[in-house]
Amino acid sequence: MTSVEQSLIRDIGLAKEGRLKIDWVEAHMPLMRRIREQFQKERPFAGKKVGICLHLEAKTAYLALVVQAGGAEVAVAASNPLSTQDDVVAALVDSGVTAYAWHGATPEEYQMHINKLLDFHPDAIIDDGGDLVTTLHRERPEQTKEIIGGCEETTTGILRLKAMAAEGTLKFPMIAVNDAYCKYLFDNRYGTGQSAWDGIMRTTNLLVAGKTAVIVGYGWCGKGLAMRAKGLGARVIVTEVDPIKALEAVMDGFEVMPIVEAAKHGDFFVTVTGNKDCITREAFEVMKDGAVLANAGHFDVEISKPDLRAMSKSVRTVRKNIEEYAFHDGRKVYLLAEGRLVNLASGDGHPAEVMDMTFSLQALGLREVVTGNYQPGLHSIPKHLDDMVATMRLQEWGISIDTLTEAQIKYLSSWTE
Incomplete structure (x- = not known):
């Protein structure tokens, strides 16, 4: 079946309008463009299914397309029924992404869409707020064994994951993207x-x-x-x-x-x-x-x-x-x-340039957890990925900074000098 046949969306006829929105944010997300080019060469998600539960608007759509460029088969559902933009969802489906979402979904429809996303049987996930993870653990615990790992980007989601990790009930590794400096200092x-x-x-x-x-x-x-x-x-x-x-x-x-x-x-x-x-x-x-x-x-x-x-x-x-x-x-x-x-x-969410950093962390964090060897639980995003995103952002603005000399590095790591 094609993504159009598999999807549950409002109207595929809105795809052209949604594509224009995605093209606009792509033009203002240079970090993600660089990561997309890298993923196209590396194919870190080849043969994997990735389930994404996020606010479905243009910037998140571009994240889904970047993950798709890394070789993944991608399906999406909404993390909030009022933030879904039906034209953007249609454009995603037109680009080969399977989607289960429409604007103004009732609570029953919202939960149905999340369960349809889990029927997709993803190998890895990106969550926003923790509804995907908690649905897996509460309603479909047997399916947690299929999950290699995932990423969470919100404060609310991290609070829920921390509670699960403290109880020892989190059954797969999750990367805490929200705790990255390049996320909360700028996005938040x-x-x-x-x-x-x-x-x-x-x-x-x-x-x-x-x-x-x-x-x-x-x-x-x-x-x-x-x-x-x-x-x-x-x-x-x-x-x-x-x-x-x-x-x-x-x-x-x-x-x-x-x-x-x-x-x-x-x-x-x-x-x-x-x-x-x-x-x-x-x-x-x-x-x-x-x-x-x-x-x-x-x-x-x-x-x-x-x-x-x-x-x-x-x-x-x-x-x-x-x-x-x-x-x-x-x-x-x-x-x-x-x-x-x-x-x-009531709006279009965060500015594209800010989400360029956050979604770069999401994409790199997903690659990290899929290709790494993480144990179940909540994990901080590696500092070198945080530094990489900050460096890329500075480069795009044409800003250079100093670097430590060998003598300075030695001084900072010594207590005798």
Whole structure:
């Protein structure tokens, strides 16, 4: 069967439009182009099936095509039902990739697509958020024996994998791409910082300058969101549970307070913690009329939708990707993209140049785990791959740096000199 016959997608007729999107990001992802050329020569995935569960938009599509260029038979499913772009999926299928995804999939359809991807019987996987890995272990444990290994790129996914590894239940090796410097220092900070505000502004068409932005969580994603909000002219308040991160936020020039206090001041709220119930009834009860709620974490659990529904006399869609929750006291708050990942559900995700680094790490990490000899568990990506991606990025920008002399290397490794 051809990829078109095997796939479950919205409309193959959208392929031409999707191809234009992929061509655009390819032109702005020079690192991935270099890796694709390398993979075409080396064929590291020859004879292997690779299953990819990611946000299905143009940049991830190009990652799938780079893996395909390495000799793999590739199948994809979505890691979020609202971030899927049907034209891009159609273009992938037209390029010989099997796909199980469409925009707006119901929870049942979403899970069905993941199981169809597992029916493909991949030898290696790339996951985003951990749904593919957890489905394998919970529902199809016998199939874990078929998996050589895989990569995970999100903070949320790494948290789940760390829990599995600590319990000794992770049955195959996974590379923690998210923990690479070239991932979280740039993708999490500059990628999330720009793309989440892109999604918020595109969806609401509201001014950020002069408003108060509450950033819930001050990890690397939160740092990027706060920095961009400040640059857009907002007053920034940070909420945290970690005293060290809270101290960082203070020293970076931001106000820090509990969420219930911050809720009284915020015009925009953006959650980015990887945890559940970060904004709940207690905060909703004191929010200003017209507050805008957005989530930049992987799952739609950070803003309590059950509490919003329970407090509201009515819920209606007032603009694409904006739900209005009208409270009994007359106040209204607005939830973007159903509380899902706002930069992808309401936008195109991170800039291509940032994802060029992240997806280079994904591709190189996948080659590492497939061709290496890794034991089951969670593994850091090798430092030399991290350094390679950073060096390639600098080269593409025409930037050169110094190197240590032999005398300097000896000095740093000695305690007697």
